[in-house]
Amino acid sequence: MQVTALSGGFDNPAIGSAHAFRSVMEAMARPGSVQDIQGAVPPAPLTVAAGTVLLTLCDTDTPVYLAGKADTDDVRKWLAFHTGAPLTGPSHAMFAVGEWDALMPLDGYPVGTPEYPDRSTTLIVECAELEAAGATLRGPGIKSEATLSLPETRAFQSNRALFPLGLDFIFTSGDRLAALPRSAVVSRSSSEAVAHRGDF
């Protein structure tokens, strides 16, 4: 089916975005947990999950950065019609969406200020696959430890070192998502996690 700019929104915006937000909130509150999300049908290459997150959280108040392959004419038109969000570069983005490599470098995004650490970018990272396995996560929202397939670990360790400043990440794949807030402590395996616990 050809997705046009005018189609692919929520069937019922109030109810659809309420359900979608709960998935995003559960993901952000419980780092490493993988949640189902649906509602929007964005044009390729955006996934259903990434498109739904954009429609749930973005509007004219939130500059969006489309990185790499995500920056197509179809995506621009679709986002403009459904959200009205202004497009921008990384340095002024409240949200950025794209594949991990295309979103680099991470130091190009605002990480907030000491007085207002919330004024930082949320990155929506499109992933080929997403599963609760791989890097080990600890921190708020996690009972003892969680695992999540992350594109790498070092970038998230440097991001954690900035706390309470820093970037927040939402990982999307198909119609599923997970999140990694700046508060999460990432390590490669559980034995390393113990060794580095006192770092922060």
Next chain:
Amino acid sequence: MTDYNFAYLDEQTKRMIRRAILKGLAIPGYQVPFASREMPMPYGWGTGGVQVSAAVLTPDDTFKVIDQGADDTTNAVSIRTFFERTAGVETTTATSEASVIQTRHRIPEEPLTEDQILVYQVPIPEPLRFLEPRESETRKMHSLEEYGLMHVKLYEDISRHGHIATSYAYPVKVEGRYVMDPSPIPKFDNPKLGDMPAIQLFGAGREQRIYALPPYTQVVSLDFEDHPFEASKADHACGLCGATDSYLDEVIMDDQGGRMFVCSDTDYCEARRAAGHKGKDAA
């Protein structure tokens, strides 16, 4: 019900609140500014909690509201009715049946689960406000982790009263970083804030702040080595259900000095009485 958008607020307002909630969860204990709206109730009646609830609710939720632990006070009844009318959600008074609980000044006695969300109504979100009235200064104090003044306040309590006399809105430190006002819950409830399986969201409408505690967050009540934090309650059993582990309200019965103590959590007390427990004042 069709006269309103789902859950009363317009979609743009909900998106703005939802973005604030996500940043709040990412920075536990930090107060995120948000553009609080006029609600059809006065400030001080839970407009912050109502806006957070409106941004979080889905039609599948079961909603409970408590005011100082009670389901049947004016504030609780009117907020419950508000969301029945504007969101069409199921409501309940049973803690275990609710998926979203909005609360004024209590945490339910019954332990919450991972499937629940607790929304607090907050009057003054800034724990340092009565020590430093300027917002520009308290912002700076939070950014520099300059919390000495708060310890001085607790110390002055000790020098004046012999113990830490602060009995509600007792300040806590979240994940070793931000000092946070847990809203005016009795300090009896403070130990429940940390390591809670449920998501905790705090909304201050008049002061335009939202903050949050993700599940299983470390929350420590401020204290001193020689004056450790103590969760206190009236040294009685509930007059109706006989519970000795619940937070109690003191009720004046007559002008002869008669009084009784009852559970402040009405659902907890009713459930115990239904199970056959009986206190000394039960009819």
